[in-house]
Amino acid sequence: MKKLEERIFKFLMIGSTALILSLLLYILYIILMKGLPSLSWEMISQIPSGGFYLGKEGGILNAIMGSLYLIFFSVLISLCISVPVVMYLNFTLRRKSKLAAIARLTFDVLFGIPSIVYGAFGFTVMIYFGLQASLFGGIIAITLLIIPVMIRSIDEVAILIPNELIEATKSLGATNYETIKVVTRQLLPGISTAVLLSIGRGIGDAATVLFTAGYTDSIPSSLLQPTASLPLAIFFQLSSPIEEVQNRAYSAALVLTIIILILSFSARYFSRRLSKNKI
Amino acid sequence: MEILTETLIKVQPKQTRSSKPGCDKPHIEVEKLNLYIQDNHILKNISLSIPDKSITCIIGPSGCGKTTLLRTFNRLHDDNVDVRITGKLFVDCEDIYAKDAEVTHIRKKMGLLAQRPCSLPMSILDNVVYGPRLHGIRGKHKLHEIAYHQLSAVGLWDEVKDRLKSPASKLSIGQQQRLCLARGLAVEPDIILGDEATSALDPISSKTIEELFVSLKDKYTIVLVTHTLRQAKRIADYVAFMYMGELIEFGTADQVFNNPKHKLTQEYISGGFS
Numbered sequence: 086m087k088k089l090e091e092r093i094f095k096f097l098m099i100g101s102t103a104l105i106l107s108l109l110l111y112i113l114y115i116i117l118m119k120g121l122p123s124l125s126w127e128m129i130s131q132i133p134s135g136g137f138y139l140g141k142e143g144g145i146l147n148a149i150m151g152s153l154y155l156i157f158f159s160v161l162i163s164l165c166i167s168v169p170v171v172m173y174l175n176f177t178l179r180r181k182s183k184l185a186a187i188a189r190l191t192f193d194v195l196f197g198i199p200s201i202v203y204g205a206f207g208f209t210v211m212i213y214f215g216l217q218a219s220l221f222g223g224i225i226a227i228t229l230l231i232i233p234v235m236i237r238s239i240d241e242v243a244i245l246i247p248n249e250l251i252e253a254t255k256s257l258g259a260t261n262y263e264t265i266k267v268v269t270r271q272l273l274p275g276i277s278t279a280v281l282l283s284i285g286r287g288i289g290d291a292a293t294v295l296f297t298a299g300y301t302d303s304i305p306s307s308l309l310q311p312t313a314s315l316p317l318a319i320f321f322q323l324s325s326p327i328e329e330v331q332n333r334a335y336s337a338a339l340v341l342t343i344i345i346l347i348l349s350f351s352a353r354y355f356s357r358r359l360s361k362n363k364i
Numbered sequence: 365m366e367i368l369t370e371t372l373i374k375v376q377p378k379q380t381r382s383s384k385p386g387c388d389k390p391h392i393e394v395e396k397l398n399l400y401i402q403d404n405h406i407l408k409n410i411s412l413s414i415p416d417k418s419i420t421c422i423i424g425p426s427g428c429g430k431t432t433l434l435r436t437f438n439r440l441h442d443d444n445v446d447v448r449i450t451g452k453l454f455v456d457c458e459d460i461y462a463k464d465a466e467v468t469h470i471r472k473k474m475g476l477l478a479q480r481p482c483s484l485p486m487s488i489l490d491n492v493v494y495g496p497r498l499h500g501i502r503g504k505h506k507l508h509e510i511a512y513h514q515l516s517a518v519g520l521w522d523e524v525k526d527r528l529k530s531p532a533s534k535l536s537i538g539q540q541q542r543l544c545l546a547r548g549l550a551v552e553p554d555i556i557l558g559d560e561a562t563s564a565l566d567p568i569s570s571k572t573i574e575e576l577f578v579s580l581k582d583k584y585t586i587v588l589v590t591h592t593l594r595q596a597k598r599i600a601d602y603v604a605f606m607y608m609g610e611l612i613e614f615g616t617a618d619q620v621f622n623n624p625k626h627k628l629t630q631e632y633i634s635g636g637f638s
């Protein structure tokens with residue numbers, strides 16, 4: 086009986102792993118098959134020319150740069166907000182305080198809110214301030230979208246930092262700020278995971294930027310100009326009836342995937358190097 | 365490193381405590397101390413005088429408030445908003461719970477040794493000089509001197525001198541505990557507080573630590589919480605026996621162990637309860 090149970094569970098585990106893996110491989114396969122043929126240097130080095138969306142020459146550099154700008158600034162801003170918030174939750178408030186519990190619940194709820202809602206919210210706020218769809222608006226909307234992810238994943242690591250460590254530094258006469266400096270190093274792995282997750286969530290999201298960042302064929306040169314982004318480039322091209330344009334959507338998807346992979350691996354690499362040196 | 369070791373011999377040993385002029389109180393004096401956590405009365409009207417340059421052991425059954433009392437000496441309850449403290453606690457005649465008392469200054473006077481060693485996430489060297497650096501001591505040479513001196517004092521120098529730059533977490537638990545002691549000593553405290561500082565260690569490491577305490581007591585005032593009566597018998601000069609948040613008896617080790625005045629003390633010492 087025990088043996089059978091064990092077998093069933095083993096089967097289930099292997100089965101679900103295989104299912105996920107094959108799905109992933111299938112997605113990659115589709116993107117590669119459909120996207121690779123139309124992926125060219127021109128595609129990633131030029132902005133769309135007049136008839137790009139009818140199948141003429143040009144590329145998606147506008148969307149690539151737009152997405153990079155959007156994700157870079159929103160990850161930066163949300164890091165600047167999330168790290169202090171986590172510090173406050175864990176080291177200034179006591180770990181089990183009510184306020185901290187309420188804050189954590191709030192972040193969990195915010196985490197669950199669909200991205201289109203963030204987009205709509207950002208849009209309303211922008212209208213209120215009389216702003217138009219712009220790089221700035223997109224950055225703010227994505228920042229809102231990824232802050233909960235970031236806070237929760239840094240918090241997960243911060244919670245594991247033993248109280249004794251905090252007390253050990255304090256008993257040597259360290260102030261709150263000096264204690265936090267020691268502890269921050271322990272947070273590095275959490276921060277790198279947080280950055281990874283937020284890049285993943287932020288860069289691939291079409292709904293948040295749809296109203297807030299807009300879409301344009303040029304690369305934005307100021308914060309107040311609208312900007313294109315890869316998810317929207319995929320979306321618009323895929324809805325075209327022309328097959329060539331549709332295939333370009335797949336190559337845009339391929340570019341997006343490659344960007345995410347590069348960013349993920351480099352973030353992981355740097356965090357590993359950092360933690361190896363210090364701890 | 366070699367050159368350094370030679371030039372280091374002239375490092376002076378720690379000056380013994382010069383009691384503040386005009387201070388005629390014992391080193392630590394607790395006056396009618398009460399501590400409440402939320403509505404629970406944890407420490408009840410404790411008055412206690414801890415003399416300097418001796419080992420005072422706090423003993424008592426589990427949950428009687430030993431840890432809580434020890435932490436009040438270092439103001440480690442400060443971050444807990446549920447804790448309320450009344451009464452006075454003088455260190456060198458300075459009331460450390462007075463409004464104008466400065467907490468880092470007070471903590472600098474004491475080195476705390478926790479139950480389990482907690483090395484900071486940095487190298488062995490950085491661990492030892494963390495405190496001195498905080499308090500403004502700069503210069504590689506000077507910091508090395510401090511490290512050499514304090515690591516020697518805890519008998520760790522020979523074991524770690526070739527790997528001062530490697531992470532402290534790589535040391536064994538016993539070594540880490542000695543490192544923590546060295547780290548505490550490096551801020552030049554007058555007082556060492558230990559909360560069951562040997563309970564996570566193997567017998568040999570804990571014997572080393574015990575011997576260290578004994579060798580340090582002519583320079584420091586040492587207050588130890590201990591669970592093992594035998595340890596208290598081995599090293600204590602003074603013993604405080606606590607029960608249910610009250611200080612039942614305080615006296616020299618000889619008097620408390622051989623001639624306890626109180627019935628509860630007698631029972632506890634003879635192993636009546638634990």
Ligand SMILES: Nc1ncnc2c1ncn2[C@@H]1O[C@H](COP(=O)(O)OP(=O)(O)OP(=O)(O)O)[C@@H](O)[C@H]1O
Nearest residue numbers: 401404406424425426427428429430431432433591
């Ligand atoms: N943060 C806290 N909140 C509520 N009660 C607490 C807290 N810390 C300690 N207490 C209570 O205070 C009392 C004394 O605890 P303390 O840790 O000082 O005991 P102890 O003598 O050190 O025990 P042990 O020998 O088991 O370490 C206990 O009844 C404990 O439940």
Ligand SMILES: [Mg+2]
Nearest residue numbers: 430431432559
């Ligand atoms: Mg205790």
